[in-house]
Every structure is written in structure tokens, then in C-alpha cells.
Amino acid sequence: MNIILTGSLGNIGKPLTQKLVQKGHAITVISSKTERQKDIEALGAKAAIGTMQDVDFLTKVFKGADIVYLMETINTSDFFDSNFDLVSHITQIGVNYKQAIEKSNVKRVVLLSSVGAHTDKGNGNLVMHYNVEAIMKQLPNDVSIKFMRPVGFFTNIFRSLQTIKEQGVIISNYSGGAKEPWVSPLDIAFTIAEEMEKPFKGREVHYLASDEVSPSEIAHVIGKAIGKPELKWLEISDKQLLNKMLSMNMNEQIAKGFIEMQTAQGNGTLYEEYYRNKPTLGKVKLADFAKEFAQFYNT
Secondary structure (H helix, E strand, C coil): CEEEECCCCCCCHHHHHHHHHHCCCEEEEEECCHHHHHHHHHCCCEEEECCCCCHHHHHHHHCCCCEEEECCCCCHHHHHCCCCCHHHHHHHHHHHHHHHHHHHCCCEEEEECCCCCCCCCCCHHHHHHHHHHHHHCCCCCCCEEEEEEECEEHHHHHHHHHHHHHHCEEEECCCCCCCEEEECHHHHHHHHHHHHCCCCCCEEEEEECCEEECHHHHHHHHHHHCCCCCCEEEECCHHHHHHHHHHCCCCHHHHHHHHHHHHHHHHCHHHHHHHHCCCCCCCCCHHHHHHHHHHHHCC
16 A cells, blocks of 8 residues: 655654555655655655645645555654744644645545543643544545544653653652553554554544553662662652743643643543543553663663
């Protein structure tokens, strides 16, 4: 099949590209960076250099595609731009994708969404995924869509690298022994690759998870892997966490949205829809990720 992948070669994009090329599909990877072209071509895929903001570019690349895989991205620097509106930015990308799909007559879409996308209340920044799903649902009924909703990424724990090294803690506004689902980007990529080869019919929602573990378990397993068995998952107040993020010059909207999302994680409301539609767990477990984390930690 002729498959178009947005999102360049990130934690999901690279293994997804590799898997689909191995399966014999013709893959085009969209990237905004010219220097990525050689990396994309080295994987056996074709590169299309352009942006998610350019509807004409997207339309041209999408034409003739059997499947289009959609995800929205931002630059890391945007997290520290006080004028950046994350939700509006991502929502606009959704609008651009919808227009390009309509103009290019694509009939099969896989959208990388998120847990929490079932609601526009109490999910913090994840409301952007609710918005994009709502936009995609406005497409004509003959466009089949698979909404892929992964839970929190194991790789998000890398954000705590500094506090782990300097203070021996992972800091959040919740803690304890209640299990919650986590996912590896590898399991996301492999599941999406499998779903692309299955029939498309109407609008489907798929949740993706690899393991279910508690904050206490995460601290214990990662601490053991990095030679810091005393590592703790430390809970601080919303206000303390907000002040900590703002002291790092994080965008205030993003910081407040992050805290609201983590509150929903801690009290479990973020996962209510997930548990009503619980998927088969993937192959990558916390112990596997801990080994990856330890390699990164020790470099």
C-alpha cells in the first residue's frame, strides 16, 4: 500500500516507518526539516519536506494515498514561549489535515490521539486531542478513521532525569500505589502498523497500553536499574508544581494544563473510558523501559 506518515522520525515515527517498510509498503514520511531527508531515505522510505501548516503541500502529498497517518507536533521551544497557545495550535493542525484529506480524496485515516480525548472537561492540555478528533469526525462518512488513543508514555519519565540525578526523586502532584496504564512508543508503532493492514470500517477507537504500574513501582524499578534503590516518587502540591514549572519559564497555559492532566491521572478520572475499553497490553513492560532509562541515565 501507499502510506503517508506525518510526524517525521520521532519515537513513534521511526519504528513505524521501519515496520511498514519491512512489510513491503511504499512509505512517504513528511518532515519539516530538510536534514531529515537522508535519514528517512536510509530507512527505505521517501521524504516529503513541508509543514503541517501548508494545506496545499499536504494535499499534494496525500493524493493517491491508501492510508494517511496523522499526528500533531510542536517545537520543544514552544513550551517556553509565553505567547504560544498550545491548544489552538494543535487544533489548527487538525483543521489543516481535514482540509487536505477532503481535497486529496483520502478514504482511510489513522489518527494518533490520546487517552482523555473522549472529553473536553478536566483533562488539561489533552483537550487538544478532543478537538482534533471532533474535527476529523466532520469528514464525510465514506472516510474511515481509526482513532488511536495511547495512554501516558514511559518516555515521559525522561523529563524527570534532572531531579532524579540531583535530588533522587521523581516529582509530581500525585503519588502512591494505585496502578495506572503506561505505554511504550514501540508498542504504539507496532499496533498502528498492524491496524493499517486490517479492514477499515467507519470510525473506530483503539486504546494502547503496555503495562499497568503505580508511581511507587516506577520509582522502585527505575531506581534499582540505575543503582539508586532509594529513588522516590515525591508528591507536591499543585501550587508548588506550578511554581516549579513557571520558574523554568514554562508557558503558563501549558503548565496549568499539565497539572490538570496529572490531577486526572492521580484520581483516575483520566482512565475511566480506557478501562471501559481496555486493550490487550503490549510487549514492552516497565522492566524493559527501566533498562532503556538506565542506559540513557549512565551516558
